Amino acid sequence: MSPAPAPPGPVRHLDADIANRISAAKLWLVSTESPTTCGDMPYLASALYALVPVATERVTAMTIDEHWRLYVNPTWAETTDISAIAARLAHLVWHLLAEHADRARDLDVGTDTAPAWQRASDATVAETIETTAVQTGLIKPGGYGWDRGKSAEEYFALASGLPARLLTPRDGTDPGRGGDGEEPDPGCGSGCDGLIRSYDLPPGDPAGGVDSHDADAIRRRVAIEFQQHVGPAGTMPGEWARWVGQILEPIVPWQQVLAAAVRRGLGWTHGHTDYTYTKISRRQAGAGRIVLPALRRPVPEVAIVVDTSGSVDDGLLAQALGEVDGILTSSAVPQGSVTVLAVDAAVQAVTQVRSARDVAIGGGGGTDMGVGIEAAMALKPRPDVVIVLTDGYTPWPSIQPRAAVIAVLIGRVRGQLPPTPAWAHRVECAPA
Ligand SMILES: [Zn+2]
Numbered sequence: 501m502s503p504a505p506a507p508p509g510p511v512r513h514l515d516a517d518i519a520n521r522i523s524a525a526k527l528w529l530v531s532t533e534s535p536t537t538c539g540d541m542p543y544l545a546s547a548l549y550a551l552v553p554v555a556t557e558r559v560t561a562m563t564i565d566e567h568w569r570l571y572v573n574p575t576w577a578e579t580t581d582i583s584a585i586a587a588r589l590a591h592l593v594w595h596l597l598a599e600h601a602d603r604a605r606d607l608d609v610g611t612d613t614a615p616a617w618q619r620a621s622d623a624t625v626a627e628t629i630e631t632t633a634v635q636t637g638l639i640k641p642g643g644y645g646w647d648r649g650k651s652a653e654e655y656f657a658l659a660s661g662l663p664a665r666l667l668t669p670r671d672g673t674d675p676g677r678g679g680d681g682e683e684p685d686p687g688c689g690s691g692c693d694g695l696i697r698s699y700d701l702p703p704g705d706p707a708g709g710v711d712s713h714d715a716d717a718i719r720r721r722v723a724i725e726f727q728q729h730v731g732p733a734g735t736m737p738g739e740w741a742r743w744v745g746q747i748l749e750p751i752v753p754w755q756q757v758l759a760a761a762v763r764r765g766l767g768w769t770h771g772h773t774d775y776t777y778t779k780i781s782r783r784q785a786g787a788g789r790i791v792l793p794a795l796r797r798p799v800p801e802v803a804i805v806v807d808t809s810g811s812v813d814d815g816l817l818a819q820a821l822g823e824v825d826g827i828l829t830s831s832a833v834p835q836g837s838v839t840v841l842a843v844d845a846a847v848q849a850v851t852q853v854r855s856a857r858d859v860a861i862g863g864g865g866g867t868d869m870g871v872g873i874e875a876a877m878a879l880k881p882r883p884d885v886v887i888v889l890t891d892g893y894t895p896w897p898s899i900q901p902r903a904a905v906i907a908v909l910i911g912r913v914r915g916q917l918p919p920t921p922a923w924a925h926r927v928e929c930a931p932a
Pocket of ligand 1: 618692
């Protein structure tokens with residue numbers, strides 16, 4: 501039996517007085533009447549009003565957890581200016597909007613690295629709300645000698661290299677995890693670094709909270725309202741622009757898209773009992789107009805057509821080939837059933853390689869992937885899946901090949917790559 505978890509710290513509902521001060525701070529933040537003396541952040545409203553305030557002496561000021569509970573020290577709230585409470589609210593809400601706890605988990609932030617993560621994420625918060633009247637008192641990236649406009653992850657990498665004394669604030673408090681011992685938590689809470697505090701209420705606590713689905717909806721709303729607030733001509737600070745882009749146009753890493761496309765392609769041929777309509781059955785002749793499925797062989801044949809013309813980015817091509825290799829290996833495709841064709845304006849080499857990465861990449865002139873796909877379809881046995889890696893500046897066959905075709909477009913800028921035929925499964929392999 502593991503020992504019972506420590507009971508949460510003293511928690512009680514906010515006194516009416518304290519609740520009023522928190523409400524006043526929210527109003528100050530969302531007010532647009534006088535942008536120089538109030539928050540002018542009306543777009544934060546749906547996030548601010550979703551917070552569930554909880555009174556506790558276990559924090560020095562205010563912290564948040566991932567369920568949007570706002571832990572408030574009543575004495576602090578009583579003795580702090582409304583504008584300063586507002587600044588702390590804006591700061592903490594930004595940790596939730598930016599999913600800093602989740603991102604900290606992705607980086608394996610632990611008690612030892614939590615101070616660096618807090619400094620890093622706080623630096624992005626400072627940069628994000630620096631154009632408003634809100635005074636967070638947070639150190640901006642420049643204060644650490646860091647370039648502006650980077651992500652919390654990038655700052656974390658830089659912060660991890662800093663001597664510990666530079667990560668300790670001037671008042672000597674530990675910026676990291678706190679509130680588990682006798683000392684109240686001076687930090688931002690588990691909503692910043694993902695490390696559960698002993699005073700955190702459990703997820704289903706009757707006090708309430710926001711689940712991850714509702715949190716996503718709030719993020720979307722804030723992103724849309726922020727866009728409307730700045731207007732079409734307005735400029736967004738770097739971190740805002742990045743955040744709004746991610747919330748409204750989520751980018752799935754191309755590696756995942758490619759893996760899904762390849763596995764789907766291979767799935768056509770998996771197992772003896774799998775039927776497919778892509779090949780016309782020999783019995784078709786006597787079956788009138790009904791299309792009969794053909795029984796496919798259980799081991800898929802894969803052809804990889806590699807665009808070796810000079811215009812393709814070598815580094816990205818190697819990366820994409822490496823991904824394809826990994827996906828084929830993890831999908832148990834025998835190496836003998838993978839053929840690689842190096843193609844520019846003509847087919848330069850056809851190899852049964854041990855690894856897709858073994859293919860020698862030349863640097864020829866023109867580009868015609870149509871020739872490459874044609875050559876692939878002429879292979880014996882004929883491939884079930886053809887994976888084409890190209891920059892997309894190529895003609896394509898006018899007729900759909902009798903194979904699943906995956907067009908992996910390799911380019912410098914996502915979203916600006918040439919079109920591909922409707923029958924090809926398009927995967928854009930480009931830096932985000
Ligand atoms: Zn913070």
